[in-house]
Amino acid sequence: MAEKVVNQEMIKPENLVYQKTKVLNDNVMHYCPGCGHGTAHRIIAEVIEEMDIQSEIIGIAPVGCSVLMYNYFNVDMQEAAHGRAPAVGTAVKRLLPEKFVFTYQGDGDLAAIGTAETIHACNRGENITMFFINNGIYGMTGGQMAPTTLEGMKSSTSPYGRDIPMMGNPLKMTELVAQLPGTCYVTRQAVHDPSHVRKTKKAVRKALEYQKKNMGTSFIEIVSNCNSGWKMAPVEANNWMVENMFPFFPLGDLKVPEEK
Amino acid sequence: MAKVKGTIVVDIEKCKGCEICVTACPTSVISMSVEVNGKGYPYAYLNDPDGCTGCSNCAIVCPDGVITVYRQKIG
Numbered sequence: 001m002a003e004k005v006v007n008q009e010m011i012k013p014e015n016l017v018y019q020k021t022k023v024l025n026d027n028v029m030h031y032c033p034g035c036g037h038g039t040a041h042r043i044i045a046e047v048i049e050e051m052d053i054q055s056e057i058i059g060i061a062p063v064g065c066s067v068l069m070y071n072y073f074n075v076d077m078q079e080a081a082h083g084r085a086p087a088v089g090t091a092v093k094r095l096l097p098e099k100f101v102f103t104y105q106g107d108g109d110l111a112a113i114g115t116a117e118t119i120h121a122c123n124r125g126e127n128i129t130m131f132f133i134n135n136g137i138y139g140m141t142g143g144q145m146a147p148t149t150l151e152g153m154k155s156s157t158s159p160y161g162r163d164i165p166m167m168g169n170p171l172k173m174t175e176l177v178a179q180l181p182g183t184c185y186v187t188r189q190a191v192h193d194p195s196h197v198r199k200t201k202k203a204v205r206k207a208l209e210y211q212k213k214n215m216g217t218s219f220i221e222i223v224s225n226c227n228s229g230w231k232m233a234p235v236e237a238n239n240w241m242v243e244n245m246f247p248f249f250p251l252g253d254l255k256v257p258e259e260k
Numbered sequence: 261m262a263k264v265k266g267t268i269v270v271d272i273e274k275c276k277g278c279e280i281c282v283t284a285c286p287t288s289v290i291s292m293s294v295e296v297n298g299k300g301y302p303y304a305y306l307n308d309p310d311g312c313t314g315c316s317n318c319a320i321v322c323p324d325g326v327i328t329v330y331r332q333k334i335g
Contacts, residue, residue: 007267007309007330015332017266018316020325029324033301034278038323194284194317234278 021045023054025074034234036224037066039191040133043201044102045073051208057100058092060085064106065140066133083114086121089128100211102129107148108138111173115147118177125182125216129207132173132219135226136245143229147171150248155229170248174221178254184216186255190223192238196251203253215257223249263334266314270304271326277301281318281327287311290318 023045031037048054054075061069063082070077080088085103093101110118110132121128137155138144145155145162148170152161162170178186185207189200200222207218223245227237268290275297281304282290289311292302304327306312314331 007265007306007312010265010267010330010332011269012330015330016328017314017331018319018327018329020328024325028274031323033276033323034280035323038325039321042323042325191321192280194320197320234280235283238280238283 021049023049023074024072027071029072032228034227036191040222041072044204047204053100060089060103062105062109064109066104083109084117086117090121090126093128104131107134107146111147111171122177122217123180123182127211127214129211129218132221133224134221135224137226137229139226139229177219182216183219184257185210185218187253188221188251190251264313264331265334266312266331268306269328272297272303274324274326275303276324277303280321284317284321
């Protein structure tokens with residue numbers, strides 16, 4: 001078949017409207033096709049580029065699917081033990097208060113083993129930005145049930161669906177930290193379609209602006225898909241997420257600081 | 261009204277064939293190839309050169325950031 005690049009005469013630098021940001025490097029991401037992690041990485045990197053803080057930001061990588069995220073970002077990164085990214089982020093921010101610090105964690109990391117670190121970092125009002133990717137499942141280890149798994153949702157350790165009397169209720173981490181006095185900005189967003197990607201990007205920008213003003217912890221949950229864990233095609237997984245995840249995890253701002 | 265025409269360039273070897281760009285395209289001009297890339301994934305391509313408006317919706321939802329968008333005003 002012929003070369004698939006069409007309108008060859010339009011491909012000039014002056015016509016360029018969108019290209020991958022330079023804050024992400026050229027490594028191919030190891031994520032499954034259609035995974036929300038890639039989009040989340042890209043919008044964080046785009047905001048870093050827009051704010052021109054590439055040399056001033058330090059990221060804390062988690063354990064989970066995004067454990068290798070330091071391979072993709074052209075910024076300083078530090079790997080943390082499972083669930084301990086907010087604690088490491090606290091240390092980095094206290095030692096280098098003039099730098100921007102963000103943590104990036106999945107739901108197995110932030111909402112399960114790292115619950116204590118998360119809640120206490122938010123309660124202390126550490127001046128860091130926390131990204132929480134919620135896909136309702138332990139993706140990396142093979143689709144086991146996570147604290148955020150929905151009622152009735154099938155996973156490899158709840159093959160008949162999550163049974164509330166037996167396995168407990170799904171945890172709404174974002175609602176939990178919104179009540180804490182240390183947080184300044186708490187929001188829940190998604191990255192499955194263009195409009196939500198744009199909204200999430202605005203939220204990421206706001207969170208880093210609040211960090212610049214030393215206003216306290218900013219917490220962004222991104223509801224994402226896990227098509228491998230859910231055993232669906234990527235587009236089907238996104239539709240499933242809209243139908244099932246959003247009623248339980250409604251999108252929007254939970255806490256917004258008062259403008260001074 | 262000035263007409264706007266766009267085009268996309270897909271980094272074929274990095275495309276994983278998730279088809280999220282296909283559903284995001286408002287003018288439905290992105291299709292998946294029949295042949296596969298080096299990793300065995302079908303890849304996205306522009307099937308109608310005149311239909312693309314360069315809105316960059318496909319590029320901003322691409323999890324792997326493989327799409328580059330160009331846009332030009334015509335007339």
